[in-house]
Amino acid sequence: MINGKRYESTSAGMTSSALSLRDLVLLKRMLLFTREDERYLQMAGEILSSKAETILDIWYDHMVANDYLAHYFTRDGQPDADYLNTLRPRFGNWIRQLCQRPYNTHWSQYEQIIAQRYQDQPMPTDDMKDVPVIFLRYLVTFIYPVTNAIRPFLSEKGHRPEEVEKMHQAWFKAVSMSVILWTYPDPAIQEIC
Amino acid sequence: MINGKRYESTSAGMTSSALSLRDLVLLKRMLLFTREDERYLQMAGEILSSKAETILDIWYDHMVANDYLAHYFTRDGQPDADYLNTLRPRFGNWIRQLCQRPYNTHWSQYEQIIAQRYQDQPMPTDDMKDVPVIFLRYLVTFIYPVTNAIRPFLSEKGHRPEEVEKMHQAWFKAVSMSVILWTYPDPAIQEIC
Ligand code: HEM
Ligand code: HEM
Numbered sequence: 001m002i003n004g005k006r007y008e009s010t011s012a013g014m015t016s017s018a019l020s021l022r023d024l025v026l027l028k029r030m031l032l033f034t035r036e037d038e039r040y041l042q043m044a045g046e047i048l049s050s051k052a053e054t055i056l057d058i059w060y061d062h063m064v065a066n067d068y069l070a071h072y073f074t075r076d077g078q079p080d081a082d083y084l085n086t087l088r089p090r091f092g093n094w095i096r097q098l099c100q101r102p103y104n105t106h107w108s109q110y111e112q113i114i115a116q117r118y119q120d121q122p123m124p125t126d127d128m129k130d131v132p133v134i135f136l137r138y139l140v141t142f143i144y145p146v147t148n149a150i151r152p153f154l155s156e157k158g159h160r161p162e163e164v165e166k167m168h169q170a171w172f173k174a175v176s177m178s179v180i181l182w183t184y185p186d187p188a189i190q191e192i193c
Numbered sequence: 194m195i196n197g198k199r200y201e202s203t204s205a206g207m208t209s210s211a212l213s214l215r216d217l218v219l220l221k222r223m224l225l226f227t228r229e230d231e232r233y234l235q236m237a238g239e240i241l242s243s244k245a246e247t248i249l250d251i252w253y254d255h256m257v258a259n260d261y262l263a264h265y266f267t268r269d270g271q272p273d274a275d276y277l278n279t280l281r282p283r284f285g286n287w288i289r290q291l292c293q294r295p296y297n298t299h300w301s302q303y304e305q306i307i308a309q310r311y312q313d314q315p316m317p318t319d320d321m322k323d324v325p326v327i328f329l330r331y332l333v334t335f336i337y338p339v340t341n342a343i344r345p346f347l348s349e350k351g352h353r354p355e356e357v358e359k360m361h362q363a364w365f366k367a368v369s370m371s372v373i374l375w376t377y378p379d380p381a382i383q384e385i386c
């Protein structure tokens with residue numbers, strides 16, 4: 001029903017999970033991602049887990065209200081409720097994982113599983129044939145909205161403004177890291193393209 | 194001296210400047226980029242233009258201090274001062290353009306010129322042969338640092354905190370847009386990969 005191949009063209013082959021620990025450390029350095037960020041993500045995770053259903057409601061409203069997203073979750077011209085329901089726990093799980101997992105190769109393997117899941121989906125059906133592939137540029141456009149969306153929740157539990165700011169920055173870096181890992185190219189295919 | 198082809202592997206062909214107005218409008222919608230952001234970017238531009246030299250000093254220190262960046266600007270094991278000096282006005286110009294240009298197809302053409310300039314550079318020399326190509330993931334890692342770096346300057350001119358926040362969000366979106374346009378893939382090559 002949905003075309004998992006859609007992310008594929010962004011990455012030229014996500015099957016290779018060959019992200020070495022060295023690569024991961026380099027990416028973290030470039031992102032200025034530190035142990036302090038891991039601590040603030042844990043702090044953010046406590047807030048966001050307890051608010052996950054509210055956050056997902058907002059994301060779902062946004063997905064259904066904007067055609068550039070809605071058409072990915074549509075069948076016969078209607079929002080595909082079954083499909084949306086199947087995805088819901090996966091979105092929630094991603095929020096928790098992003099905050100609570102140590103940022104080592106285990107975590108990058110979890111992100112690879114998401115990438116892989118897209119990849120393993122069937123090719124487009126007739127319903128979907130006018131929907132463009134999820135280009136890399138589309139993933140990058142979402143870093144801002146996904147970063148910004150959680151901001152109001154972070155200040156709801158009485159943390160100091162500096163803590164809220166640090167949690168927010170850590171979340172921004174973590175979302176970037178997800179996008180980076182989902183678009184991580186296969187070195188073999190890299191050679192050709 | 195530097196390998197402009199380095200960005201190329203991120204985009205599978207940036208020569209096509211075939212970003213239609215329709216594509217640009219869609220990308221802006223996905224980014225939640227509005228006319229309000231254009232106004233706040235103008236406001237930010239006034240501050241950042243007057244601070245450009247200070248900002249560039251900080252960026253240059255960062256480039257030289259971190260090997261993952263420094264090696265792109267090195268010749269014979271030393272920072273390549275000539276090359277760094279040649280680039281300096283181009284960095285400053287990009288800051289101003291990002292804030293002060295209307296976000297229409299003229300502006301995306303300016304971004305294409307940057308993309309093109311990378312593309313037109315010679316292939317790596319011996320100096321550079323151990324330096325990895327600037328993969329797409331590297332461009333994405335920089336959205337956070339480049340977004341965050343300008344934050345302290347925005348509050349130096351007595352603007353209200355809400356204005357500072359709005360300027361900062363607009364800058365975040367604008368930096369994302371640059372990265373998106375630099376990695377915009379050629380639809381023809383898209384078909385193959
Ligand atoms: C910052 C960028 C993005 C984030 C953080 C994000 C987050 C997620 C998450 C967490 C999932 C569930 C993953 C799983 O466990 O399988 C998902 C699935 C999905 N996303 Fe994204 N997303 C992003 C960008 C986009 C964009 C730009 C589009 C479309 C234009 C999109 C369309 C989809 C679709 C269609 C699925 C379902 C795929 C399936 O059937 O397994 N996403 N996304
Ligand atoms: C948000 C991401 C980035 C931004 C906003 C940015 C900004 C810029 C700008 C404004 C220029 C001058 C463009 C011109 O007018 O020709 C430039 C050039 C350059 N950048 Fe980036 N950059 C980013 C990411 C990176 C990364 C990750 C690397 C390396 C790992 C890198 C390496 C270079 C190099 C080597 C040049 C000189 C290219 C030439 O010789 O023309 N940049 N960058």
